[in-house]
Amino acid sequence: MTSSRHVVLMGLMGSGKTTLGRQLASSLNWNYSDSDEELQQRTGLTGAQFSEAHGIDALHTIEAALVLMALGSTRPTVITAAGSTIENPIVRRMIGSAAHSAYLDVPEEELERRQLTGHHRRALAPGELAAQLTRRGPLFEEVADITLPAGIEPSEALTILRVMIDRHPQGERG
Numbered sequence: 001m002t003s004s005r006h007v008v009l010m011g012l013m014g015s016g017k018t019t020l021g022r023q024l025a026s027s028l029n030w031n032y033s034d035s036d037e038e039l040q041q042r043t044g045l046t047g048a049q050f051s052e053a054h055g056i057d058a059l060h061t062i063e064a065a066l067v068l069m070a071l072g073s074t075r076p077t078v079i080t081a082a083g084s085t086i087e088n089p090i091v092r093r094m095i096g097s098a099a100h101s102a103y104l105d106v107p108e109e110e111l112e113r114r115q116l117t118g119h120h121r122r123a124l125a126p127g128e129l130a131a132q133l134t135r136r137g138p139l140f141e142e143v144a145d146i147t148l149p150a151g152i153e154p155s156e157a158l159t160i161l162r163v164m165i166d167r168h169p170q171g172e173r174g
Helices: 017-028 035-043 047-054 056-071 083-087 089-098 108-115 128-143 154-167
Strands: 006-010 031-034 077-080 099-105 146-149
Touching: 006 017, 006 056, 006 083, 006 089, 017 031, 017 077, 017 154, 031 035, 035 047, 035 056, 035 077, 047 056, 056 077, 056 083, 056 089, 083 089, 083 128, 089 099, 089 128, 099 128, 099 154, 108 128, 146 154
Parallel strands: 006 077, 006 099, 031 077, 099 146
Antiparallel strands: none
């Protein structure tokens, strides 16, 4: 399977992007780029630590830059984009022109449960998750080629993503 485009997995923190992204990259034998892992590798800090030390706006700026760098790779890459990056219009435009994309749509209640796991996740203030979902949900839906619903089996999600890539290897939409 050859593609001239990347695959970007999008969704809020805890939506399962990393788990699915690793599996997809392995099954395609593609590079893999995860915003959280790249941040920690480059700064020595988790997202939570970086936000605490430098502020949320600085975190969102570096997350967007990391996604843009991954989108600039010449080798097809599965990219798991930090949820905040969808709010950056340049990132949205680049995903649309350089990548296949999928939105992992997970209900707020499930995301709240998942937020409690993972040391790299920053604690959200009361109501922050709902606000993110309201603000970012329509942007994810606007950019995504497909939406993967909560509860989909990983094997089914991988099959859907591989079919998307096979049908549109150059990224043409439709």
